[in-house]
Every structure is written in C-alpha cells, then in structure tokens.
Amino acid sequence: MWSRMLPRRLRINTCVLACLSASAVAAVAADDPVAWSGRTSPVKPLPRGARFTVELDALIQPGWHLYSLDQPDGGPIATEITLPAGQPFSFAGAIEAPKPKTVFDPNFNMRVGFYIEKAQFRVPLEVGGEAAAGRTTLNIQTRYQCCNDKLCLPPKKVTVPISIEVHP
DSSP states (O other): HHHHHHHHHHHHHHHHHHHHHHHHHHHHHHSSSEEEEEEHHHHHSSETOEEEEEEEEEEEETTTTEOOOOOOTTOOOOOEEEOOOOOEEOOOOOOBBOOOEEEEETTEEEEEEEEESEEEEEEEEETTTTTSSSEEEEEEEEOOOOOOOOOOOOOOOEEEEEEEEEEE
C-alpha cells in the first residue's frame, strides 16, 4: 500500500512546489523592480529664482533592466521624467542621463538602450517666483517600463517626493 501511495504523494508535492514557484515569480513581478529616490544638489535653502539640480536615482533589482530616456520609434517605452502641475518649480535645462547599454533586441527588431543595476539622472530645476518661503515638497514623476529576460511589466508611474527649503 505504501508503495502505491508514495508516487501519488510525490506527484502532489511536485504540483505544490510548481504552484509555489509560479506564485513566487508572480510576486516578484507584482513588486516594483525599480526603487526611486532623489536629493537636491546643493543641499541648502534656495531663494526664489535659484537654479538647482535633483539627482534622481533608480536602483534596479538583479535580472531586470530599465529602458533609457531615448528609444527609437516602434521600440520599448522610454523612461520619462516630468514635474506634475501645480508646483512652484520648473525645468531649467535638459535632463542628464548616463550612457545606456545598447543591444539589438529581436523583439523590436532594433537596437534599444537600457540600464542595469542603477542609473542616476541629473534634473536641472528652478525655484519659481511664486514659491512660498519655508519647507515644501517637490514631486518628480517618473513613467517607465522594466523587463527581465522572460517578461516586461506594464509601464508604471512613480512620484518621488523631495524636501526643499525655500527662503525669502
């Protein structure tokens, strides 16, 4: 009797392990494989009209990649960095990005650019004349897509809050 039950138990355990493995892959995909953070440079109170830079960091989980700011038409979704409306800040120049790794992607039939492990974007900004004195939060929004060698996650928007001190 035990000899007939053992193969059945083994099959059940194998099915349970397969289901748990699939759940683990789905859980990783459900989490965001990119963690965003930001800080200002210089770190000091800023007067109205002052220009400053935000260093926006993307920390990318192993096995994943983040697409760069520039992609050819028909390629993957490029990373976008924007300022949500209603803030007393504006762009003061072009965003500086690290040089991406470029490879031929047969899924798109073209060369695409992406980052692995990490990427730092330097975002030049200016404090608006209407900014109230005191501590305020600057929100930078990123829209991006990341993939691994098996799947691509849908595009995602993340808001990165950064504390700024505005002095009169």
